[in-house]
Amino acid sequence: MAERRYSYFVADVHLGLDVNDPRAREARFVSFLRSLDPEQTAALYLLGDIFDFWYEYRDVVPKGYCRVFAAIQDLIEAGVEVYFFQGNHDVWTYSYFEELGMHRLVQPATVEIGGKVFCLGHGDGLGPAPKGYLLLRSIFHNRILQVLFSMLHPWLAFRLGNGWSRNNRLARHEKYVFRGAEEPLYIFSEEFSRRRHVDYFIFGHYHVHVDTVLPSGARLLVLEDWLEGSDYIYFDGISGSLGYCQKSEK
Numbered sequence: 001m002a003e004r005r006y007s008y009f010v011a012d013v014h015l016g017l018d019v020n021d022p023r024a025r026e027a028r029f030v031s032f033l034r035s036l037d038p039e040q041t042a043a044l045y046l047l048g049d050i051f052d053f054w055y056e057y058r059d060v061v062p063k064g065y066c067r068v069f070a071a072i073q074d075l076i077e078a079g080v081e082v083y084f085f086q087g088n089h090d091v092w093t094y095s096y097f098e099e100l101g102m103h104r105l106v107q108p109a110t111v112e113i114g115g116k117v118f119c120l121g122h123g124d125g126l127g128p129a130p131k132g133y134l135l136l137r138s139i140f141h142n143r144i145l146q147v148l149f150s151m152l153h154p155w156l157a158f159r160l161g162n163g164w165s166r167n168n169r170l171a172r173h174e175k176y177v178f179r180g181a182e183e184p185l186y187i188f189s190e191e192f193s194r195r196r197h198v199d200y201f202i203f204g205h206y207h208v209h210v211d212t213v214l215p216s217g218a219r220l221l222v223l224e225d226w227l228e229g230s231d232y233i234y235f236d237g238i239s240g241s242l243g244y245c246q247k248s249e250k
Helices: 022-035 066-077 131-141 144-149 153-165 184-197
Strands: 006-010 041-046 081-084 109-113 116-120 200-203 212-215 220-223 227-236 243-248
Touching: 022 066, 022 227, 131 144, 144 212, 144 243, 184 220, 212 243, 220 227
Parallel strands: 006 041, 041 081, 116 200, 200 220
Antiparallel strands: 006 227, 109 116, 212 220, 227 243
């Protein structure tokens, strides 16, 4: 068998978001997963917000996405390591993904692949973020509040969650403008790379294409979302080359 050489990075698929064509988006993502050659693929990193709203109870998980999970499990059973980060939309994952064979990582996570050091995460809350957002993030991650929310019947909980999702920036088609050196994620990455050597920072969350070299020499990459196409990064762990794949469905 040939040596597994490729690692893939994807974020912000937002499965279930009622924008554009949700079924077509899921089909594109499944097609991407099925396109990965398990004999050539070492790892798949899911960098958060793969689902637009995910909340799992101890005995109940969201319905649907069977083809997505089947494709992921086929990769795992073929020997591909699948890692996931919680995003700000699918933060409420507790054990189901691990039961499927995925590995949870907490941002910022550093991993070495093919002799290169990667710093990975979803990207939300890193750096000097606005206080309002940090407060909202702390509410979402608060264990007591999560337990209280779990007391709601799933019928009501998912209507509240999906209702919140429909009113977010993505549903309003508002494009984020990345502010370069003023951006919290840029500031975080540059400060982090001064303390520890990093070759690549890869994040999602911002829904814009970013590929820039920091003053430290590290490369900062931000993945775009899947609302109008397919977007992922791949790394050849043997040659050391990194590529960016963007396909528009327009």
